[in-house]
Amino acid sequence: MESRKKEFPHVFILLLVIITVMTILTYIIPAGQYDRVLDSATGRQVVDPFSFKYIERTPVSFFGMLLSIVEGLIQAANISVLIFCAFATLYLIEQTGTIDAGIAWMVNRTKKNPKYATATIVVVMFVLSAWASTGTLSFEEIIAFIPIFTTLAIALGYDPLVGLGMSYVPVGMGFASATLNPFTIGVAQGIAELPLFSGIGLRIAVFLSMSVVTIGYVLLYAKKIRKDPSKSIVADIIFEEFGLDKEKSGSPFTLERKLTLIVLFIGISIMVYGLSKLHWYINEISAVFLGITIFTGIVNKWHPNKVANTFVKGLSNGVLSALVVGFARGILVVITKGNILDTIIYSASIVLNKMGLYASAVGMLIFQTILNFFIPSGSGQAATVMPIMVPLADLIGMNRQISVLIFQFGDGYSNLIWPTSFVLIACAAARVPLNKYYRWFLPLFCISLVLQVIFIFIALNIGYGPF
Numbered sequence: 091m092e093s094r095k096k097e098f099p100h101v102f103i104l105l106l107v108i109i110t111v112m113t114i115l116t117y118i119i120p121a122g123q124y125d126r127v128l129d130s131a132t133g134r135q136v137v138d139p140f141s142f143k144y145i146e147r148t149p150v151s152f153f154g155m156l157l158s159i160v161e162g163l164i165q166a167a168n169i170s171v172l173i174f175c176a177f178a179t180l181y182l183i184e185q186t187g188t189i190d191a192g193i194a195w196m197v198n199r200t201k202k203n204p205k206y207a208t209a210t211i212v213v214v215m216f217v218l219s220a221w222a223s224t225g226t227l228s229f230e231e232i233i234a235f236i237p238i239f240t241t242l243a244i245a246l247g248y249d250p251l252v253g254l255g256m257s258y259v260p261v262g263m264g265f266a267s268a269t270l271n272p273f274t275i276g277v278a279q280g281i282a283e284l285p286l287f288s289g290i291g292l293r294i295a296v297f298l299s300m301s302v303v304t305i306g307y308v309l310l311y312a313k314k315i316r317k318d319p320s321k322s323i324v325a326d327i328i329f330e331e332f333g334l335d336k337e338k339s340g341s342p343f344t345l346e347r348k349l350t351l352i353v354l355f356i357g358i359s360i361m362v363y364g365l366s367k368l369h370w371y372i373n374e375i376s377a378v379f380l381g382i383t384i385f386t387g388i389v390n391k392w393h394p395n396k397v398a399n400t401f402v403k404g405l406s407n408g409v410l411s412a413l414v415v416g417f418a419r420g421i422l423v424v425i426t427k428g429n430i431l432d433t434i435i436y437s438a439s440i441v442l443n444k445m446g447l448y449a450s451a452v453g454m455l456i457f458q459t460i461l462n463f464f465i466p467s468g469s470g471q472a473a474t475v476m477p478i479m480v481p482l483a484d485l486i487g488m489n490r491q492i493s494v495l496i497f498q499f500g501d502g503y504s505n506l507i508w509p510t511s512f513v514l515i516a517c518a519a520a521r522v523p524l525n526k527y528y529r530w531f532l533p534l535f536c537i538s539l540v541l542q543v544i545f546i547f548i549a550l551n552i553g554y555g556p557f
Contacts, residue, residue: 098525101410101514105417108509112421113155116428121147124432129281129477134469136281139478142436150428158427162420163413168372169230170412173515174405175379176234181404182383182397183354186390188347189238195343197245207246211312212305214239215260219301222264225271226365229505229512230372232261233411236519241332248312249322250329250520251530255308258516259506259531263304263538266502267297274468278497281476282490289491293498296545300538307534323530329521349389357382411515418466418510425464431474435461439478443485450486451496451546454479458500466511468501492549499542507535 099107122144124137150158163170183189200207221227240253268275270287279286315322361378364370387397425431438457442450458475465471476497483493505511509524517527 098523101414101509101518101524102417104509104514104524105414105421109155109159109417109421109424112424113150113152113428116149116424116430117147119428119430119433121145121429122433122436123429124436124478129473134277134281134473136473136477137432137475139439139481142432144433145429148427148429150424154427155424158423159417159420162418162423163416165423166415166419168376169415172230172372172376172379173233173412173415174408175376175383176231177408177411178401178404179379179383179386180234180238181407182400183350183386184238185400186347186350186386187344188350188354189241191343191347192351193238193242193245196242200246208309208312210242210246211252211256211309214256215305215308216301218257219260219264219267219297219304221362222261223267223269223271223297224366225265225268225273225276226362227261228265228273229258229261229516231361231375232257233512233515233519234408236516237332237407240329240520243312244329244332247316249315249319249324250332250522251323251527252308252312252315253332254516254520254522254527255304255311258512258520259308259534260301260304262506263300263503264297266498266505267293267300268498268502269293269297271468274472274498274501275494277469277472278476278494281472282480282494284490284494289495292495292545292549296541299541299545303537303541304534307537311530323526324522327521327523327526331521346390350386353382353385353389357385410518414514414518415512418514421510422464422466431464434464435475435478439482443482445486447486447488448547448550450482451488451492451550452543454482454493454496455500455542455546458497459504462501462504463508463510466505466508471501472497488550489553492546495549496546499546503535503538503542506531 122142124139125141126135127138128134129136180189196206196210200210218227218232236253236257239257240250243250243253243256246252265271265274269290275293276286279288315325319325357378360381361370361375364374364378368374383397383401387394392400422431438461442453442457445453458471461471461475465474476493479493479497480490483490505513507513507528513527514524517524
């Protein structure tokens, strides 16, 4: 009898296990609650740091756990719709042959000049990281483009992990470096009563350091597997769906395809302007993707029925990713119903208060990193924890700017490892098993963690203020 090959658990099984564990914890951890008040600086509901009280236990039943998954899907509906629209739009563009033509052009250029492949990786990663550091590019927008970068990476002689390294990882690193990120730094500084985007000098240094390390890490891996494909972490997996066959490799850049690229570029430019100037968020970005779909059909002279049918087929590409967001949100629903999140935060603040300045700083970083598992929303985490971290920083003699820096680090970089963020979706888009991704990425995360501690210690030594 043949032994079954061990498989890594499906993403839904993994999330269901996590939700089950959180449900059990609602029976173990005492229920507690902070009062929420309106913060005039940010217009958000934030916790009153001196209002914690234990309350009657509200454990979540088995049926309540299942209901929490449904409620999580409903709460994450706007993100799911964005994912559906993005995947469907990119699928439609792909069906025009525009993406194949673009990748074929880059591959042909690389064959003539092999150094072009390295330059492509460096430029793409730096641009995406810099863009993400402003908060106008995040995981929600890049997810649908991951299959394109994966196809490009394979066509250039690499593997899907390089595709993730060119797209998902630099966006995560840039967003966490947060040079001008209104969704994390903006909210946190508002609560800490600091000038908006103050302290940018050190954050630019953080951004440049993390970008250099990340680009170097991806390039070293890419060079190694191009020299010897057997050393690829995913060498045992065949990625036929990302292959560029002979027919596709000869795709010409027709006028329609050039116009399609122009439509996509204009759409992305509108997104950037709306996010940075008009305070747009997820719903508006979904609408822009719908607009790109319509105008792509027009410039390619497609019949409306063909546009609609192709768009519907493209929706199926986003099903897994869209549902994963809802399942992950179910975890937060469970711990909120069980009223254990505030208890965890309160207990951590008591421990941190008893530690020295440097030890507290490291402890705050570890706490923020772990808390990001439960609250993957940057602005949501800021509204929950910064009202507690600010008075704690005052009490131990830490500049408030440093407490914001620690929040920024803990909230941001761990998005690249926690399954409650977009890791599962990114891996699904690139068809990379989660365990393979962790094997590849965790060394880089550990390096980034060391750099985070170094920058925190530098900030403590220079009395990091509003510069």
